[in-house]
Amino acid sequence: MRFHLAPAVAEKGLIGAYSLLKDFDISRADPAAVTAYVDKAVARARGALAKIPVSDDPVLRGFHQLHLDFSVPTRKLHSAPETLLRYLEKRGDIPRIGPFVDLYNAVSIETRLALGAHDLDHVEGDVSLRLTDGTEHFHPIGAPEPEAVRPGEYAYVDDAGDVICRLEVRQVEKTKVTAGTKSAFLIVQGNARTSPEFVRQGHDRLLSVLSGFFGGTVEPLYRP
Template sequence: MSLVTPSIDSRLARLVPGFRALSILVEAAPITHPEVARAALAQACQQVLNDDVPWAEAHLSDWDNVFKAFGAKPKRTPCSAAALRKRVLKDGSLQPLDPVVDIYNAISIRYAIPVGGENLAAYSGTPYLTLAEGNEPFDTLKEGQPMVEYPDAGEVIWRDDIGVTCRRWNWRQGVRTRLDSRAQSMWFILESLPSMPLAVLEEAGAELVNNLQRLMSGATAQVQLLEL
């Protein structure tokens, strides 16, 4: 499994000083213990409801401020972690979707951190976090139908050589690179701001890898810390 090192536009250092992320490449194996995903998701939801981490509110508030800094409206298009946690607080749980997706959603909920999961085989080139020019295609769905839209100029996006893979930093993932349990090469990105302790970011990454390896006996992982 060759190492994949995402690129981060140096201009983002002025927008988000102290941004850091864990990039995790996983070579999948057949699922042997699907119950691991269901348990992880249920436990994460219960933690939010009963015993939340003390820095969660500050971390998500900082993400709101980052979104505002590049022109997004976090109440309308919140970061992915805030959206998931809002659903849990409203409904008391989150319905399972796919074992791999459930595991990385559980990490996002439990640690109040945006977590992206991508099918690396669908990528052209390496992931790149940058400011949009506004002409990059983003494949998505509207009312169940495929469509292409474009980011706002200056919007923070993840992209590859073809187009946008995630809009508004970590708000919405595209269809082309969407991850599920059928993928062989999986790429995960855990994105944090300084209000989340670095040790906890590393703990979240270790828990993601551990749960994926319990889900898929024989899966291997490579972890990189990315910093601006």
């Protein structure tokens, strides 16, 4: 697959790095080692939140501004890293879903970047980060039915017209990572307040963590 970034999205300051991680094996990871890695990331993030709360974090505020620039209702739709960190502030931990998701969430709470992973076997054709026109299909993870798509937002959309991630907020049932996932399309997204170098560093860190635990080969798609 290829990745396409629409100029109408990029000109608002959205910045990201994207890759494929292929032929990995989630079962090869030691569960205790995964838990230990995530526990340490959570402890570091708690320490960081004691100094800079979610409401004052410059990267998270950058996502708020990005949403405002696209007329997204910011009170209801928070970026994925903000949702994780608010959960952490309230409960002292992040949700534990599975080794692959837990590890990229751990990287997300430390970098404040929006990270995502999509089962490549269920992505149809290429992926475009573009403005929505309202005709796309969108079935969020955990939702019983598809939901309507607002025109004028940005979304990651495959060639079948399916949204695989709305903004950097909601991923979908179609491409969710499971224990049987072998290859994934990886998203590392920032905003106008994150430099290209910072996004590249977050991207490379994610790839290092995931490949270190699960193996696989990397196929770069796009770097800022």
